Amino acid sequence: xxxxxxxxxxxxxxxxxxxxxxxxxxxxxxxxxxxxxxxxxxxxxxxxxxxxxxxxxxxxxxxxxxxxxxxxxxxxxxxxxxxxxxxxxxxxxxxxxxxxxxxxxxxxxxxxxxxxxxxxxxxxxxxxxxxxxxxxxxxxxxxxxxxxxxxxxxxxxxxxxxxxxxxxxxxxxxxxxxxxxxxxxxxxxxxxxxxxxxxxxxxxxxxxxxxxxxxxxxxxxxxxxxxxxxxxxxxxxxxxxxxxxxxxxxxxxxxxxxxxxxxxxxxxxxxxxxxxxxxxxxxxxxx
Amino acid sequence: xxxxxxxxxxxxxxxxxxxxxxxxxxxxxxxxxxxxxxxxxxxxxxxxxxxxxxxxxxxxxxxxxxxxxxxxxxxxxxxxxxxxxxxxxxxxxxxxxxxxxxxxxxxxxxxxxxxxxxxxxxxxxxxxxxxxxxxxxxx
Numbered sequence: 001x002x003x004x005x006x007x008x009x010x011x012x013x014x015x016x017x018x019x020x021x022x023x024x025x026x027x028x029x030x031x032x033x034x035x036x037x038x039x040x041x042x043x044x045x046x047x048x049x050x051x052x053x054x055x056x057x058x059x060x061x062x063x064x065x066x067x068x069x070x071x072x073x074x075x076x077x078x079x080x081x082x083x084x085x086x087x088x089x090x091x092x093x094x095x096x097x098x099x100x101x102x103x104x105x106x107x108x109x110x111x112x113x114x115x116x117x118x119x120x121x122x123x124x125x126x127x128x129x130x131x132x133x134x135x136x137x138x139x140x141x142x143x144x145x146x147x148x149x150x151x152x153x154x155x156x157x158x159x160x161x162x163x164x165x166x167x168x169x170x171x172x173x174x175x176x177x178x179x180x181x182x183x184x185x186x187x188x189x190x191x192x193x194x195x196x197x198x199x200x201x202x203x204x205x206x207x208x209x210x211x212x213x214x215x216x217x218x219x220x221x222x223x224x225x226x227x228x229x230x231x232x233x234x235x236x237x238x239x240x241x242x243x244x245x246x247x248x249x250x251x252x253x254x255x256x257x258x259x260x261x262x263x264x265x266x267x268x269x270x271x272x273x274x275x276x277x278x279x280x281x282x283x284x285x286x287x
Numbered sequence: 288x289x290x291x292x293x294x295x296x297x298x299x300x301x302x303x304x305x306x307x308x309x310x311x312x313x314x315x316x317x318x319x320x321x322x323x324x325x326x327x328x329x330x331x332x333x334x335x336x337x338x339x340x341x342x343x344x345x346x347x348x349x350x351x352x353x354x355x356x357x358x359x360x361x362x363x364x365x366x367x368x369x370x371x372x373x374x375x376x377x378x379x380x381x382x383x384x385x386x387x388x389x390x391x392x393x394x395x396x397x398x399x400x401x402x403x404x405x406x407x408x409x410x411x412x413x414x415x416x417x418x419x420x421x422x423x424x425x426x
Contacts, residue, residue, distance in 0.1 A: 041297045048293055048362050052326060052353055143295075147398050203355075206327035207312055215328060216351065219364075223295065 004269065007262040011255055018251035024088065025244035032175075032237035035140050039172075039230040046223050053216045057190040060209050066158055067217050068187050077107050078131075078162040080149060080185075080225075081123065082169035082232040083116035085136045089236055090243030092170065092178060093118045099168055099180035104128065111162060113152055115145075115229075131156075141229040146222050153221075157186055169228050170235035176242065178235035185224060188217070288320040290336065290359040292345070292366050299366045300336070300345065307359060308335040309352055318352075318359065325354040329363065331408055333416050344369035346416040348409050365409060369416045377413035380406060 057063065083096050096119060104110065104126060111129045114120045116136035123130060132152060134145070156162045165186040170178045205212055290307060292300035307318040310332030318325075329352055334345040350363030384407035388400070 038296075042295045044298065045293045045295050045362055048353075048360060049351075052351065052362075056326065144402075147402070151398060202324055204323055204325040206316070206325065212326060212328055212351070226295075 004262065004265055007258060007265060011258045011262060014251050014254045014258060018248050018255065021244045021247040021251060025241055025248060028237045028241035028244060031140070032234060032241055035230060035234045035237060038140060039227070039234055042223070042227060042230070046220075046227055049216065049220050049223060053213070053220055054190055055203070056205075056209060056213055056216065059203065060213070063209065063213060065213065065217060067221070068190075074160075074163055075109055076162040077110040078113065078153065078156050078165045079103070079110050080113045080153075080165070080167045080169075081115065081119050082167065082228060083114070083119035083136065084232075084236040085117045085138060087118060088243065089240035090246075092236060092239040095178075095180045096168070096170065097122050099182070101126075103168060103182055111156070113149065115149075116232075136232070141226075141233055143222075143226055145229060146225045149225055150222065153186070163187075167225075167228050169232045170239075172231045172235045172238065175238045178239055183228065185221070188220070288318075288322075288357055288359055290361070292361045292363060294363050294366050299363075299368070300343070300361075302338060304336050304338045304359075306337040307352075308337075309361070310334065310347065318354065321357055322354050322359075324356070325352070327352045329361065331412055333419075334361070334366070344416060344419075346372060346413050348405070348412065367413070369419075372413045372417040374414055374417050377410045377417070380410040381414070384410060 057068075081096075081100060083093065087093060100119060100122060111131055112123055113131050114123055114133040116134075120130070120133050132148075134148065137145075153165055157165055164184070167183040167185055168180065169183065171181040172178050288304055290300060290302065290304045291298065305320065309316055309318065309327070310330050311327055312330050315332075316327065329347060329350045331348050334347040336343040336345065346365075346367050346369060347361075347363050348365040350361055350366070353360045353362075384403050387403050388407070
């Protein structure tokens, strides 16, 4: 029976698929672990730096820095889109695209910087102005990736060509959930926290507030961008791990049902053969 | 007084101490317990921390020091205990940075150059601090 051979082939094919997806799942899991560790260890640094910056800003109301005030209301936005380079990560890319489409309907007058191949095509499809596009890479993003982004941001924002900078990227909630989100990068809006105001905010500043704030803000922007990069990477890996796990599970289900069908067909064939033999035998005996 | 040193990579130091000697743009400053609230910019250099029965030397590459209600926090771009510095690697980094600066690309951007110079400064600092520390160590 040719059917048996065909079934055998299909089982083998499903096995191969499940092996590949299993391997991809494991790779994503190990990358995820490392990236999560790195993101977690950078968190206290970012928190502390934004806290100090906030405290300083509240105590120094006269402070002026282009990063805080909208320079001129030209209504243009520079948007940095972070997306994976590779697919096979579940609904992540689709969700990002949906977020991008929503966003571009609300703010049609935007310039884009794309990081990652997956959304580059989409954005060109909408014939948006793309300033630059970078590969996202398949390893943990290095801090050096921040500098070219920062240079473009400075050129456009400080040069007065745009009046705000936003980032569209994935927000990592947990391994099972990641959401696309639009983050505001510039101008920086100091958070006014009621509790903090009551606290004793008297400080001595060395060498002086302006120099301190200037360099704190630079650090803050760099670190914020880097945290976004890390979070995108973590989300990508988490999403890939989950979708590959699902793929492996469904491949296993297919293997199981094919195996059952194979066994049944094989058994039916054997039963048929035995019936033939016994039938032939009884004919011989009766003669 | 409690001191915490945080870098983007990890928390380097988290202990009770009695004195800090920190490098700033205008020279070294000493911090003793019950210091007034302070925020200061730190520069490249050697950070010395004294606890009750131990002295720590830490290589520091720029950052900020905050004292609030007697709690000290240092956020640094880079910080490492002197006895954990890998001198060989620091030397390699120095040579690499020097070569890059020597065979300068024409299209090397200003930021790249600043970054490589910072890398060079860091590797020199690492070597300097690791070596001084090694000399001081009693035999």
